[in-house]
Amino acid sequence: MFDAQVVLSPKNSPRGQLLAQYVAVRITRMDDVDIALFDYDRNNTLYYFAMNADEQIYLRYGGRDSASPDTYLHLDSIEAALRRGLELHKKYQAGEIPKAKRPDPLSPRQFPLLVERTYARNNCVECHLIGDFQNMHRELDGTLDKPRHLYRSPDIKTIGIHLDVPRGLVVKEAQGAVEAAGMKSGDLITAVDGTAVWTFADLQHRYDQVPRDAQRVKLTVERGGAPAELSVALPPLWWVSDVRWRQSSIEPRVYFDGTPVDAARKQHLKLDPDGFATEVKSVDMFAEVMKSHQLKRGDIITAVNGVSKDPVARTADLYIRLRVKAGDTVALSVLRDGKPIAMGLKTFRMSFRK
Amino acid sequence: MKTNAFLAHVVLLLAAPAWAQEEGTRWLDNYKAALREARETGKPIFLEYRCEP
Numbered sequence: 130m131f132d133a134q135v136v137l138s139p140k141n142s143p144r145g146q147l148l149a150q151y152v153a154v155r156i157t158r159m160d161d162v163d164i165a166l167f168d169y170d171r172n173n174t175l176y177y178f179a180m181n182a183d184e185q186i187y188l189r190y191g192g193r194d195s196a197s198p199d200t201y202l203h204l205d206s207i208e209a210a211l212r213r214g215l216e217l218h219k220k221y222q223a224g225e226i227p228k229a230k231r232p233d234p235l236s237p238r239q240f241p242l243l244v245e246r247t248y249a250r251n252n253c254v255e256c257h258l259i260g261d262f263q264n265m266h267r268e269l270d271g272t273l274d275k276p277r278h279l280y281r282s283p284d285i286k287t288i289g290i291h292l293d294v295p296r297g298l299v300v301k302e303a304q305g306a307v308e309a310a311g312m313k314s315g316d317l318i319t320a321v322d323g324t325a326v327w328t329f330a331d332l333q334h335r336y337d338q339v340p341r342d343a344q345r346v347k348l349t350v351e352r353g354g355a356p357a358e359l360s361v362a363l364p365p366l367w368w369v370s371d372v373r374w375r376q377s378s379i380e381p382r383v384y385f386d387g388t389p390v391d392a393a394r395k396q397h398l399k400l401d402p403d404g405f406a407t408e409v410k411s412v413d414m415f416a417e418v419m420k421s422h423q424l425k426r427g428d429i430i431t432a433v434n435g436v437s438k439d440p441v442a443r444t445a446d447l448y449i450r451l452r453v454k455a456g457d458t459v460a461l462s463v464l465r466d467g468k469p470i471a472m473g474l475k476t477f478r479m480s481f482r483k
Numbered sequence: 484m485k486t487n488a489f490l491a492h493v494v495l496l497l498a499a500p501a502w503a504q505e506e507g508t509r510w511l512d513n514y515k516a517a518l519r520e521a522r523e524t525g526k527p528i529f530l531e532y533r534c535e536p
Contacts, residue, residue: 132531136508136510136531137507140508148508148529150526151526151527151529152511152517152521152526152527153509153528154510154513154514154516154517154530155510156533157533157535159532159534162532167532169532174533174534175531175533176531176532177529177532178528178529178530178532179527179529179530180527180528180530181527181528182518182521182522182528187527214527218527253535255534256534
């Protein structure tokens, strides 16, 4: 309902009066969008930009987490973003904001498979399809970097940032890595690695640009009217988030979910303490339908294709998702009721990608 | 309830362009027209991308 509330803002409401100072435009088809200029996580079904006629973007609004598309949306914070956009526009008109270099244009029509399977069939070019087919071409070109391209929009809660959502980038609670770096509740986050951020969407988009092997990220906060620089130590796998909501975006399909086996159990079972031994917590019914594998709940996967540890993957399912090409079959080493068995697991692509 | 909320959402959005022009905020549905109008008026642009349910 959030977009309906924004689109239907009464003219005389504070939000309507702010919107009246803009040219408001609502685009529901992505056919001819410049996806380089309007780069955002395509699994967002709702996203906003405040910009100008020179196609200079002032700020973004939107973004989400794995729990809900609405986690970071609030009418108070969008009003604040609208106000900020007007301030930035005045500064731009006064020559106080330098013109940013525009990226080379990129059209969804430049992806042949997307053209073949949507445009040519007169189907809607849905936002997520652009991201999915872009990644499919990356995979075909050998340029797909899964940690970067499939695990977009790392969750800021992983490093301990909990925002006071109606107030935009005001920190409600700081925990973990950011607390250790000195962040406090009430801080206002103003920049990521030196780039100004005005909204959660700005923060999420800039944070997503941080290289996945980075050890630290620099956050600037405003506290009591003064800026403070925080150097945040990024924990291992800081970029990994729950991607199950992305449905069609993360390949290959493995049809099971697992959790890491804890250290004590690894020791008891004489497993590599640094390995990704994984207990199967649930098996998707499609495993049987697709004849993918015969795993059962409670099985412990100890190795995939003879590999039992990985610098990034802490579970076997993540290892397969990161290291195996969709469609390939892998050999699993499994402990079932304490006895070692071997089995195959055939991975799958989503049908629309075939 | 979920179905009702979804239908209400769809009805609201289908009604939006006409209703919004008369009573609420005016929204264009064409990006190039928005750029043109922003050039003519000096206003900034507020752009919503919405994948329709």
